[in-house]
Amino acid sequence: MILETLMKFLGEEVSLLLQSSPFKGWSFERTVDEDLPERSVNYVSARNGFSIVCDSRERVSSIFLESGNTQLNVEDLPFSADRDYVLRLLGNPSKTGAPHKDSILGDFGAWDRFDGATCSLHIEYHVKKDGIRRITLMRPEVAP
Template identity: 50%
Template sequence: MDSFITEYLGKTAEILLTSSRFNLWNFERSVDEDLPERSINYVCDDHGFSMTCDSDERIHAIFLTSDSFHPDFFDIPFASSRSKVLSIFGEPSRSGRAHHDPILGEYGAWDRYDWVRYSMHIEYQPHADTIRRITLMRVDVVP
């Protein structure tokens, strides 16, 4: 599974932010200084797109949310069921069941696919058989 979005993993945020696909989007930048490693975040709520960068502003994770992400930018429709995802990608590298965290709330089931350049984590809605969020990560930051 390759989408043009995965090409930004490992590149600087500036490359993505100034590209013709994203340069008109309104991103909010924030810095997490209280973590063991400094993290820089860019969020564009209008398009359901966010990314996390290391201290050198190299993108290590991209998050796509089903609420408002533009469907033309990624090959998997967020209305896809888990069985549809499994039929497209086959057996995931790892999976997890839906669960309830007493502090963070409901989480849907998830599947992770690991490839040479990146990993894709697909989280499903807690009470619906559709995709909630897709996370694309550099292989060196996969938990």
Template identity: 50%
Template sequence: MGISMIKYLGELSSVLLTSSPFNLWRFKRSVERDLPGDEISYTSGRNGLSLTCDSDERINSIFIDSDIFDQALVEIPFLANRGEELDILGKPTKSGTGYRDTILGEYGAWDRFDKENYSIHIEYRPDAARIRRVTLMCTHVVP
């Protein structure tokens, strides 16, 4: 995965938000107070990037929408098929098959790759084997 994104896990949100090119993007900040600790989110829907942070504003998760996000900022080719992704990242720690939710619609298969200090979760498109979304997570928030 692009080191340029993984390096932000565990950092203060301000580190990412003031770095190029993110300092030029518009982010919406929201706070979820119904959880045991406040969860702070930053979303740039136009650029396909969302962050979730703890109450100290440290980034726990980074969500990347492959349809919108700038491919140059990551090392995984979004157009590669699932087999090619497995060649790049190796054997996944966990995987799941696609399914159809009666309310939310179709979801594609997924793979999770646990590393020493973070995890990479890749969700594939239901209609094709290419990437739909990439989630980077600190190990302490991996479900």
């Protein structure tokens, strides 16, 4: 189960994730955000629809999986799943949001967040079709 495996990397040094399969064979672009209240380090594999946000000590804070691009087989929560399926599988969300349009960033689909002791799982749905657009795994203390 890929999501359970990825959850284990939250709070760990990013090098552990980057050296494991299949990530060790992927190309990542590393960038540093110095202009935020807290410095963050980002690793993005655009080709694979996968990105990681780390704290200033390069410990994994968040992991993002994008639908349509990822090379990962997310069998535990397939991107083809609609919102009803997700809610049946995971139960009642801790937080939820309606679709909305940002004047700069455009349309966003509805979303649900499921908070656990070691991970917050955020699911963003597509705007105009059924299915999951993005899955985000976060350390609980960084969840908005």
